[in-house]
Amino acid sequence: MRRPRMGGRRLVVLATTTALVTGGGIATAPFVFAAPAADPAAEGSWSVPFEEGGAGTPRCETVPNDGPNDERDRLQCKPTAVTSAMQPDGRVLYGNGIEAEENAEETVVPALSPEARDGRTRVLDLRDGKPTWTKPDNERTDGDNPNIQPGRTSDDCLTQDPLGVAGVPGRPGDGLVGSTNGALGGPQANPTCSPDDVQDNDGDIFCADIAQLPDGRNLLVGGTDWYNEPSILEKADGDPANVGVIELEGLRSARIFDGEKNRWDATGSMKYGRWYPTVTTMPDGKVTAVSGTTKLIKSTQGSQVRRTETYDPATGQWTEDYTGPNSEKTLPQNARMYLTPNGKLFYSGDGQMFGPFGQAADEALYAQQGFFNPETKEWENAGLTLPRSSPASVALPMKAPYDKMTILRAGGNFGPPPGTYVATPTTTLTSVDKEGKVTNEPGPLMNEGRWFSQPTPLPDGQTLLTNGARNDEVVFPGAELPVKTPELYNPDTKTFTQMALPERARTYHNNGLLLPNGQVLIGGNSPISLGYGIQRDAVPGITGNNDKDPSFELFSPPYLHKGDRPNIDGVQKGVAWGEDFDIATGNAGDISKVMLMRMPSPQHVMDSDTRTLELPFQKKDDGTLSASTPQDGVAAPPGYYYLFVNRTAQDGSSIPSVARIVHVGDQSDGGEALQPMGPETVDGFQPNGATQTEPNTILDNPPNPLQTPTVPGQTDPLGVPKGIPGVSGNVDDPNNTGIGQAPPNVNGDGSEPEQGPPGGSTSDDGRSSGSGQQPGLLPNLGGGASEGRRGHGRRKHPRSIS
Numbered sequence: 001m002r003r004p005r006m007g008g009r010r011l012v013v014l015a016t017t018t019a020l021v022t023g024g025g026i027a028t029a030p031f032v033f034a035a036p037a038a039d040p041a042a043e044g045s046w047s048v049p050f051e052e053g054g055a056g057t058p059r060c061e062t063v064p065n066d067g068p069n070d071e072r073d074r075l076q077c078k079p080t081a082v083t084s085a086m087q088p089d090g091r092v093l094y095g096n097g098i099e100a101e102e103n104a105e106e107t108v109v110p111a112l113s114p115e116a117r118d119g120r121t122r123v124l125d126l127r128d129g130k131p132t133w134t135k136p137d138n139e140r141t142d143g144d145n146p147n148i149q150p151g152r153t154s155d156d157c158l159t160q161d162p163l164g165v166a167g168v169p170g171r172p173g174d175g176l177v178g179s180t181n182g183a184l185g186g187p188q189a190n191p192t193c194s195p196d197d198v199q200d201n202d203g204d205i206f207c208a209d210i211a212q213l214p215d216g217r218n219l220l221v222g223g224t225d226w227y228n229e230p231s232i233l234e235k236a237d238g239d240p241a242n243v244g245v246i247e248l249e250g251l252r253s254a255r256i257f258d259g260e261k262n263r264w265d266a267t268g269s270m271k272y273g274r275w276y277p278t279v280t281t282m283p284d285g286k287v288t289a290v291s292g293t294t295k296l297i298k299s300t301q302g303s304q305v306r307r308t309e310t311y312d313p314a315t316g317q318w319t320e321d322y323t324g325p326n327s328e329k330t331l332p333q334n335a336r337m338y339l340t341p342n343g344k345l346f347y348s349g350d351g352q353m354f355g356p357f358g359q360a361a362d363e364a365l366y367a368q369q370g371f372f373n374p375e376t377k378e379w380e381n382a383g384l385t386l387p388r389s390s391p392a393s394v395a396l397p398m399k400a401p402y403d404k405m406t407i408l409r410a411g412g413n414f415g416p417p418p419g420t421y422v423a424t425p426t427t428t429l430t431s432v433d434k435e436g437k438v439t440n441e442p443g444p445l446m447n448e449g450r451w452f453s454q455p456t457p458l459p460d461g462q463t464l465l466t467n468g469a470r471n472d473e474v475v476f477p478g479a480e481l482p483v484k485t486p487e488l489y490n491p492d493t494k495t496f497t498q499m500a501l502p503e504r505a506r507t508y509h510n511n512g513l514l515l516p517n518g519q520v521l522i523g524g525n526s527p528i529s530l531g532y533g534i535q536r537d538a539v540p541g542i543t544g545n546n547d548k549d550p551s552f553e554l555f556s557p558p559y560l561h562k563g564d565r566p567n568i569d570g571v572q573k574g575v576a577w578g579e580d581f582d583i584a585t586g587n588a589g590d591i592s593k594v595m596l597m598r599m600p601s602p603q604h605v606m607d608s609d610t611r612t613l614e615l616p617f618q619k620k621d622d623g624t625l626s627a628s629t630p631q632d633g634v635a636a637p638p639g640y641y642y643l644f645v646n647r648t649a650q651d652g653s654s655i656p657s658v659a660r661i662v663h664v665g666d667q668s669d670g671g672e673a674l675q676p677m678g679p680e681t682v683d684g685f686q687p688n689g690a691t692q693t694e695p696n697t698i699l700d701n702p703p704n705p706l707q708t709p710t711v712p713g714q715t716d717p718l719g720v721p722k723g724i725p726g727v728s729g730n731v732d733d734p735n736n737t738g739i740g741q742a743p744p745n746v747n748g749d750g751s752e753p754e755q756g757p758p759g760g761s762t763s764d765d766g767r768s769s770g771s772g773q774q775p776g777l778l779p780n781l782g783g784g785a786s787e788g789r790r791g792h793g794r795r796k797h798p799r800s801i802s
């Protein structure tokens with residue numbers, strides 16, 4: 001039975017414990033325990049964490065140098081999955097975020113730019129149930145900033161291009177000021193002066209967006225060049241310290257990963273530098289980029305890039321989409337964009353609205369939803385909404401003829417800045433039909449407020465929300481309060497149900513994607529250091545784990561615990577738009593749903609190209625179904641998709657097969673489609689273990705100390721705040737009012753009984769061998785599992801964790 005929100009949550013009021021503590025009488029609000037996950041068929045299950053090199057290799061190692069310009073030994077840590085993309089062969093590409101900040105030693109910002117390095121990438125192979133890792137030939141992607149003139153120093157920029165250093169006057173399209181400057185006939189200067197500094201950090205993939213091209217390769221767009229501007233002193237030049245002002249320049253670069261060649265190659269550069277852009281695949285397989293910041297700190301552009309550009313995979317070139325002033329729109333970073341049934345690119349009203357400095361002078365206009373029309377290359381207004389910053393935003397499953405798309409916009413905090421800071425549990429369901437009519441309706445409440453939660457569409461039609469925080473970690477890094485409990489959204493019943501707890505907290509820069517075997521691969525966690533400085537945590541042991549985490553965990557949704565799975569015995573590997581095709585299955589009479597899902601490529605909890613299409617089908621004979629593909633690339637942009645069949649379980653829910661990988665486009669291909677992962681990989685998974693992160697803490701999955709303000713028309717119809725600590729008693733909430741809802745996992749000492757003790761080690765075979773810190777009445781403030789945390793806040797080096 002699928003349970004309604006909170007109704008069946010594994011919260012148990014342990015009155016006996018209370019009775020002991022209070023000497024017999026239940027005088028106060030009872031303590032509430034999270035009891036062990038009891039029923040995987042109701043709440044799914046988790047693997048233990050695993051990571052590159054397993055538990056047996058240190059998380060970080062000292063390397064002599066990592067490039068021709070490195071003059072000293074440096075720490076190099078296992079890459080953390082901040083960006084990922086499924087490959088057509090079933091392997092997973094992923095890339096790091098904020099590489100090598102571990103080497104920054106000064107307690108002020110200038111250290112970060114000289115110490116950051118271009119992020120590294122990996123390919124994770126889980127196809128036989130045993131994780132293995134491969135380095136691409138050029139793990140750092142070789143994507144230098146095309147704005148750099150060889151030999152130009154930071155000092156040169158100061159004298160030769162002071163306007164570039166200041167970020168003015170810019171070009172039309174670069175932003176508010178650039179557009180104003182252009183309208184007044186000002187010069188078309190590039191609003192950057194990118195110095196050719198000595199560090200190998202001119203082409204960082206951090207904050208790039210990624211898409212799947214029609215041929216299955218991945219296009220990575222934008223990214224970061226780190227430098228200090230002005231730079232007064234630099235260690236790399238022999239100075240005793242790094243002194244300067246940090247700058248992060250959005251890259252014009254685009255690069256392609258080819259999984260068959262196992263390497264990255266540069267492709268055409270954009271006209272505009274973009275940090276935190278959004279790229280979306282169009283019906284013809286071209287890729288359109290919007291938004292992104294050209295220069296973060298000292299830009300006087302006053303907004304993100306206002307023009308779009310479109311990449312043509314056939315030519316490898318970008319074209320600026322411009323016909324006049326209506327081709328410009330102000331948008332937040334990582335604007336949530338969707339190719340909607342009217343064939344246009346829809347801005348849903350959300351994005352990452354605090355950058356920092358990634359705001360805009362006219363950010364109030366972020367509330368204006370709009371369509372970018374690829375025919376006219378102009379924006380059309382589509383109404384107003386309450387904008388959300390870093391929500392879980394995802395297109396829900398669509399049924400033929402795919403003439404209406406509904407987008408779940410869940411949580412985040414209300415923006416634009418200063419916004420609400422605390423994450424909201426509210427949701428909005430935004431629908432767009434074939435005529436371009438937009439409706440925004442309040443959706444159901446989640447059980448918890450969530451900022452930066454990863455939405456993962458599942459093959460049974462539900463959406464999993466994992467990870468995230470209760471507060472906007474970009475506004476005040478180092479003080480994040482993690483939300484660990486996943487929630488499963490059922491679009492048919494419009495309910496959220498809480499799932500089993502993972503082991504690790506993953507807040508900012510978390511990641512997750514659906515595997516071909518129906519499990520969900522969860523990874524990432526690369527939070528920003530305290531107050532944008534060097535120290536990781538605000539209060540080590542109190543605030544959430546703020547270590548970068550290279551580990552992954554596998555979530556097995558409830559459908560993997562409900563009995564036999566159907567199977568696809570055979571299907572062709574290429575299906576054309578508008579084609580009827582056969583699916584061989586021994587379960588033809590049992591199949592209730594055929595799902596076509598675009599292979600995922602998420603970053604920053606955003607995957608613009610998500611498509612879950614329920615295909616019409618009929619039974620041909622006992623062993624064969626005939627299914628129909630969508631008519632065109634508006635419903636199904638060209639590229640690789642998972643094909644799943646579902647049968648109905650006894651309780652009426654859906655149980656999916658493992659996926660075949662099929663190509664959808666203008667060509668049919670009768671060859672046999674690949675089934676990269678068999679069903680046996682679920683139970684037969686052989687994790688290799690993971691190094692410890694900073695131990696979980698009292699606030700690792702805390703109650704929300706501040707309730708999100710209720711917003712008219714967007715919230716619980718009764719307007720009742722929920723989950724106030726200390727007033728909880730009822731664990732059942734049959735009316736979904738939220739009244740008396742218990743806070744999760746607070747039992748007075750902050751322990752989480754179903755978790756292994758923090759600070760425990762994980763052996764090579766992946767089993768947790770808990771040790772160290774015991775749950776106690778006081779939070780661990782630095783004693784106990786000291787292996788897992790640093791001494792006195794400021795640190796020179798993170799220790800190697802083994």
Ligand SMILES: [Cu+2]
Binds near residue numbers: 207
């Ligand atoms: Cu980021």
